[in-house]
Amino acid sequence: MLVTLLIMSVFVISAILCHYIAKSRGAKPVFWGILGASLGPLALPFAFASKPEARASLDTDTTK
Numbered sequence: 001m002l003v004t005l006l007i008m009s010v011f012v013i014s015a016i017l018c019h020y021i022a023k024s025r026g027a028k029p030v031f032w033g034i035l036g037a038s039l040g041p042l043a044l045p046f047a048f049a050s051k052p053e054a055r056a057s058l059d060t061d062t063t064k
Contacts, residue, residue, distance in 0.1 A: 014039075
């Protein structure tokens with residue numbers, strides 16, 4: 001029982017850390033939170049290597 005709680009807490013903490021890391025790097029935080037919850041600590045290095053999500057340019061003036 002104690003081992004199960006320890007493993008579950010490690011996965012929950014990994015999900016929170018992945019979410020925070022992705023949010024600070026401009027990546028998709030919900031995606032990385034889910035990935036952290038499913039892969040546990042194995043997702044942390046990938047969250048650090050995540051790239052910001054592509055966003056549309058704010059300059060939409062095509063008359064230039």
